[in-house]
Amino acid sequence: MNKDxxxxxxxxPEGVDPRALDPERIPESVAxxxxxxxxxxxxxxxxxxxxxxxxxxAVREAIRCASDLGVRYLTIYSFxxxxxxxxxxEVVGLMDLFAKTMLxxxxxxxxxxxxxxxxxxxxxxPAETREAFDEAWEKTRDNDGMTLVVAxxxxxxxxxxxxxxxxxxxxxxxxxxxxxxxxxxEEMFERGLYTFGMPDPDLVIRTSGxxxxxxxxxxxxxxxxxxxxxxxxxxxxxxxxxxxxLEYQGRNRRFGGVA
Numbered sequence: 176m177n178k179d180x181x182x183x184x185x186x187x188p189e190g191v192d193p194r195a196l197d198p199e200r201i202p203e204s205v206a207x208x209x210x211x212x213x214x215x216x217x218x219x220x221x222x223x224x225x226x227x228x229x230x231x232x233a234v235r236e237a238i239r240c241a242s243d244l245g246v247r248y249l250t251i252y253s254f255x256x257x258x259x260x261x262x263x264x265e266v267v268g269l270m271d272l273f274a275k276t277m278l279x280x281x282x283x284x285x286x287x288x289x290x291x292x293x294x295x296x297x298x299x300x301p302a303e304t305r306e307a308f309d310e311a312w313e314k315t316r317d318n319d320g321m322t323l324v325v326a327x328x329x330x331x332x333x334x335x336x337x338x339x340x341x342x343x344x345x346x347x348x349x350x351x352x353x354x355x356x357x358x359x360x361e362e363m364f365e366r367g368l369y370t371f372g373m374p375d376p377d378l379v380i381r382t383s384g385x386x387x388x389x390x391x392x393x394x395x396x397x398x399x400x401x402x403x404x405x406x407x408x409x410x411x412x413x414x415x416x417x418x419x420x421l422e423y424q425g426r427n428r429r430f431g432g433v434a
Contacts, residue, residue: 178243184417191414191421200424202377204248205241206399208391209233211383211407224268229409231276240413242287242321244420248373249323252391256296256330270300273327274307281311288320294369295329324373331393334369338394341367370395378423380416382408398430 184193209230216226234251241249253273259266277291284291291311298305308325342363350357365371375395381387384405388396402419404411 183240183243184413187417188414191418193417195421196417197424198245201244201246201420202423203246204250204374204376204378205246206250206252206376206379206392206396207237208252208379208381208389209408209411210381210385210389212409214383215407215409223265224272226409227265227269227272231272233408233411234276235280236412237416238284238289238321238323240416242289246321248376249321250294250326250376250392251324252326252329252389254295254327254329255390256328256333257390270304274301274304277307277311281314284311284323285315285318288318290315290318290320290322291325292316292322293325293327294334295327296333297328299328322373324370326391329369329391331388331390335394337369338364338367365394368394375399377428378402378419380404380419382406382411382415398428400426400428 180193180196180198187193212226212230213223214226215229216223219225237251238249254269258269281291291308291314293308293312297308300308308327342359345363345366346357346359370392375397376392376399379392379396379399379401381401381403384403386403392399400423402422404415404419406415
């Protein structure tokens, strides 16, 4: 853990005890399905884009808290391959928001030693948005702190298809070189994943109470622990994060074995 618990959680709400958190059992990798921006906005008679803008502070809070606690990888599900089906003005606004937020935040992330990378098909993004993510990667790629992974234009099924194609190509090429029939392996498959070289999530958090995976990291979450909170994403803060971590630490992870 990078900082003291009293520093990270200075004013816990009643009934939430930061000292119950075991600093030795902080998950290495956490993934968050950020859900509820639209409902948050609707409750306040605002348009959906206002909800997305409100969610930026929750993203900042999650990054700061995760980094301070010593989480090594934090993956945030920002935009799925299915989200293109949303109203055009919302999609255009989101792409603009991604670009502006990334450019505004990258210097601070860099100072904190955070490395920013993306997973997903960035080729379909508007040039301004794509360039903002590229700039963040180039600026922070040599940092050795927490890795912030932004899943944008990402879909789990599409990633699996991509990995299958790469796996088959590798097997065919190796077969041509050796003159043997090469069976694809799990290792070959994983080399085609966007997340190659990263640990699988220990913990997946979903906000807004929805009990869905939403095409997120379908291969990688085979043995992840899931925690669902009813909190809408713009209301997510470090104490919500703490509650999720405490629930995670109360689990007995067996990975298919016997307790």
